[in-house]
Structures are given as C-alpha cells and as structure tokens.
C-alpha cells in the first residue's frame with residue numbers, strides 16, 4: 269500500500285503553518301487523496317486559541333523524516349527456535365541469504381548463530397566429538413537494532429536482528445533501508461531547508477505551497493507540484509485551491525484558514541497583506557460565521573500574551589533560521605499589544621539571545637518585539653552584527669537595538685535588508 273502523503277508546515281510552527289497544513293490535507297482528502305496533516309512542533313498560544321475556538325484537534329507531531337528500522341525490517345524472516353537441530357540451522361542458512369541467523373524461544377530473542385559456527389560442528393562430526401545444540405551456539409550479537417532506531421545507522425554490510433523489549437521482530441540490512449518506500453511530503457508555508465523538519469533527504473518532497481522567498485538549496489529527486497504566490501498568507505492560496513477545485517470549505521476549516529490570514533497579516537496591518545488576503549478572509553469569515561475584526565483581535569490578544577513565557581521561550585518564539593553563504597542567523601518574533609514589559613527586561617532578553625546564539629554558533633540571533641497597536645518593531649539582537657544592522661536599516665544601533673516604525677513583517681521588512689547588507 270502506498271504511503272499516506274504528509275502535509276507539513278515549518279519548524280516552530282505558526283498559525284499559518286498549522287492551519288494551512290490541516291486545511292490543505294483536508295482538501296486532498298475531499299479529493300480522494302490519502303493525505304494527513306502533521307506538525308513540526310507545538311502550536312503557539314495564538315494557534316491553540318484558533319484550534320480550540322473551531323474545535324479542531326492539533327495534528328500529529330513528527331519530529332523527523334529519518335527512515336526508521338520499523339519501516340524496513342523484514343519481519344517474514346523467521347527465527348530458529350532454541351529446539352532446532354543443527355540440520356534445521358543448516359536448512360535455514362541454505363534458504364536465507366544471510367550469514368547470521370536469529371534464535372528465539374517462543375518469540376523471546378535468545379541470540380544469533382553464524383554460518384561459520386556450523387563448519388566447526390561439521391569438523392566435530394568428522395572427529396566424532398559431541399555436537400553443540402542451536403541453543404548452545406546462540407550468542408549475543410555484536411550489534412542489534414530496535415524498531416525505533418534510525419535506518420541510516422545500519423552498517424553497509426551484514427544483516428542484523430531487530431529486537432523490541434526482548435522480543436525478536438525480524439532482520440534488517442542497509443539495503444533493506446535503502447529499498448524502503450520514501451515518505452511523500454508536501455511542504456506548506458516554507459521551502460528553506462533549515463525550516464523543514466529534519467531528515468527531509470530521506471523523504472520525498474512531492475509538492476510545495478508557499479508565499480515566502482525561494483531560499484536555500486531545496487533539491488528534489490523528481491518533478492514536483494509547486495505553487496508560490498506573493499500574498500500575505502499560505503491560507504489565502506489554499507482558499508483559492510478549494511475554489512479552483514469547486515469544493516466547499518468546511519466551516520471549521522474556514523475558521524482555521526481565516527485565523528491564519530489574520531495571523532500572518534496581523535489583521536491586515538502588515539505590509540505583506542494583499543487585496544487577495546482581505547478578499548479571502550471576508551469569504552472565510554462568512555463561512556466560519558465570525559466577525560472578522562472581533563475574532564481577529566481576540567485571537568491576536570491570545571497570542572500576544574507573553575507574560576508567562578520565560579526569556580528563553582521568548583527568544584525562541586516563532587524563530588526561523590536564515591543563511592547567506594556560510595553565515596547563519598536566527599530571527600524570532602513576538603507580537604504584543606504593548607511592548608513596555610518586554611523592553612523593561614531587554615537586558616535579560618539580550619542574555620537569552622546570546623545564550624541561544626553561542627549554543628548554536630549562529631552569527632547573530634535577533635528578536636523582533638512587534639507592537640500590534642503601534643505597528644512598529646523594536647529589533648534587538650546578540651552577535652557581532654551592529655554594522656550590518658545599521659546599514660540594513662539606515663539607523664545607528666544603540667545597545668544592540670534599533671527601533672523600526674511601520675515595520676511588522678519579518679519576511680518583507682527585516683530579512684531582505686539584512687541579507688542585502690550582509691553582501
């Protein structure tokens with residue numbers, strides 16, 4: 269049976285990543301395609317509010333796409349019972365392409381025997397000595413695997429027993445792992461490799477729907493479907509896809525898509541917002557049966573409450589990695605109604621940013637403290653990037669901070685100037 273297609277948003281998922289993946293997987297399902305949404309991390313508070321409001325459960329979490337031993341194990345390879353004779357063992361080796369045979373006692377893994385051990389027994393036969401039993405020959409393998417282990421850890425040569433909680437499961441080899449069917453994945457709301465769930469090289473990207481710059485070195489094995497639009501939100505593109513397919517958007521899905529548009533455009537305040545986003549939002553609000561402005565403010569407020577976050581959590585909030593050449597930096601963002609509380613603890617936040625930066629050896633780690641009400645951002649950072657920041661925004665950096673009026677969008681107003689200033 270072919271594998272179910274996974275639809276996923278980016279690491280540190282935001283409302284668009286969570287909701288657009290749910291909505292697009294739903295569209296695929298309504299079109300008779302076996303797709304399921306997954307998520308790369310925990311929903312943030314704003315997203316949790318939206319999911320709760322429209323009574324949708326968060327999709328399953330997938331931490332990586334590495335091929336697991338469980339996906340490639342050959343369970344049809346039966347173990348020799350401890351009661352097997354040496355002749356049974358010889359027959360086992362004659363019918364299996366393996367130099368090592370598993371031995372089990374009622375399903376419990378006992379150990380392995382090697383083909384070469386039978387040669388010694390043959391010599392004993394000739395010499396008239398007493399023969400061993402299979403049970404006596406079985407010994408602990410040098411290496412065995414658990415179903416949850418990563419397939420890429422299997423050595424290129426040899427076959428290995430797979431054991432789970434003391435029970436024999438089957439045999440595995442590196443070629444078995446290479447032959448395992450790859451997990452098909454559709455990326456929504458991202459395309460930069462650093463933002464994709466780990467292990468994507470062992471999966472197969474079959475589609476991308478996004479509204480960000482094309483960045484990094486995304487490679488695919490075959491031709492894929494891609495749909496990029498310079499709109500404010502992936503959910504706007506997904507809304508268009510429902511219309512194109514002439515499929516009614518379910519009420520709860522409309523609510524989630526609306527939440528994503530409101531989130532990404534900060535209730536239409538962000539310069540990334542386009543007429544298409546507003547138009548989609550109006551349709552979605554109708555279907556969802558909510559007052560767009562009222563619901564939107566409520567949702568943004570739920571996300572803007574950072575009072576119970578630790579400094580470490582704040583500097584990781586909605587964080588994304590970016591690279592230019594060999595330089596990697598991160599930009600996190602918090603959107604709040606009032607920036608006073610956060611700016612009061614600026615030094616603590618700078619310390620947390622420096623800790624984050626040093627831990628991963630980033631060139632710099634930025635935090636955008638964005639005011640939804642003032643439509644402005646205080647950008648603070650750790651790392652030796654004062655000159656870059658100063659030339660990017662045409663402002664003097666004062667104590668690792670620049671104040672940026674009318675700046676709310678990381679992707680449109682912060683990343684491009686930083687990247688060009690780095691060149």
Ligand SMILES: [Mn+2]
Pocket residue numbers: 284285457479500501502532
């Ligand atoms: Mn988005």
